[in-house]
Amino acid sequence: DTAVSQTPKYLVTQMGNDKSIKCEQNLGHDTMYWYKQDSKKFLKIMFSYNNKELIINETVPNRFSPKSPDKAHLNLHINSLELGDSAVYFCASSQGQTYNEKLFFGSGTQLSVL
Amino acid sequence: QQQVKQSPQSLIVQKGGIPIINCAYENTAFDYFPWYQQFPGKGPALLIAIRPDVSEKKEGRFTISFNKSAKQFSLHIMDSQPGDSATYFCAASIVRAAGNKLTFGGGTRVLVKP
Structure with a gap:
């Protein structure tokens, strides 16, 4: 059983399109995250939610909108895709939001914007 | 800024090296x-962690050294094996x-040659 699963694994799309990435965790965790990993492997947090409440919202263009319908799901919708959005997007979860909570990452969604 | x-950014060692x-x-x-340790096509996974009240922590073949005054810390992989080949953050x-x-560092790709 995959603990943190995200779909799709690969996403190839044209500039200007709108796309969504879905994430689900079956660990019973309260906190979920979206991280972006660029072509140089640099990992940066985008958002975190705790029990469906937005906790962390980094400096991310408002074309990116996370949605958490319940604490087991955190989806990422991206409007008007740009070339610079090409990256690998990782969903993660943790039991809580305290500093030493272990993050469990999904396998990533590789987004390519043409 | 980082x-x-x-x-x-990358490191090649022979099996058994550090x-x-x-x-x-x-x-x-x-x-x-x-x-965190990341294998190709996978999300990062927690390896080991340290608080600044200790100068060293060991878990199996992995050791963190911490120098609070210098604001530096390092990871040593003892008796490295080809299976340790991964990117470390x-x-x-x-x-x-x-x-x-x-907040993640930029990652180090480690290759352990047999």
Whole structure:
């Protein structure tokens, strides 16, 4: 059983399109995250939610909108895709939001914007 | 700007060697330092973590050394094996900050040759 699963694994799309990435965790965790990993492997947090409440919202263009319908799901919708959005997007979860909570990452969604 | 600087970007060692990865941070408010390991096509996974009240922590073949005055910490992989070939990320967070916001270093790709 995959603990943190995200779909799709690969996403190839044209500039200007709108796309969504879905994430689900079956660990019973309260906190979920979206991280972006660029072509140089640099990992940066985008958002975190705790029990469906937005906790962390980094400096991310408002074309990116996370949605958490319940604490087991955190989806990422991206409007008007740009070339610079090409990256690998990782969903993660943790039991809580305290500093030493272990993050469990999904396998990533590789987004390519043409 | 990069708050956690990691070096080297890549490292090749022979089996049994000791790859050493170094990280330096600027923000003195950071007080929790985990290391994550990432295999190709997978999300990062927590390897080991340290708080600044200790100078060294060992878990199996992995050792973190921490120098609070220099604001530096490093990962040593003892008796490295080909299965340790992966990308390693150091990270830092602030214990009392809202949410569990990890700031990652740029990653080090380690290749252990048989």
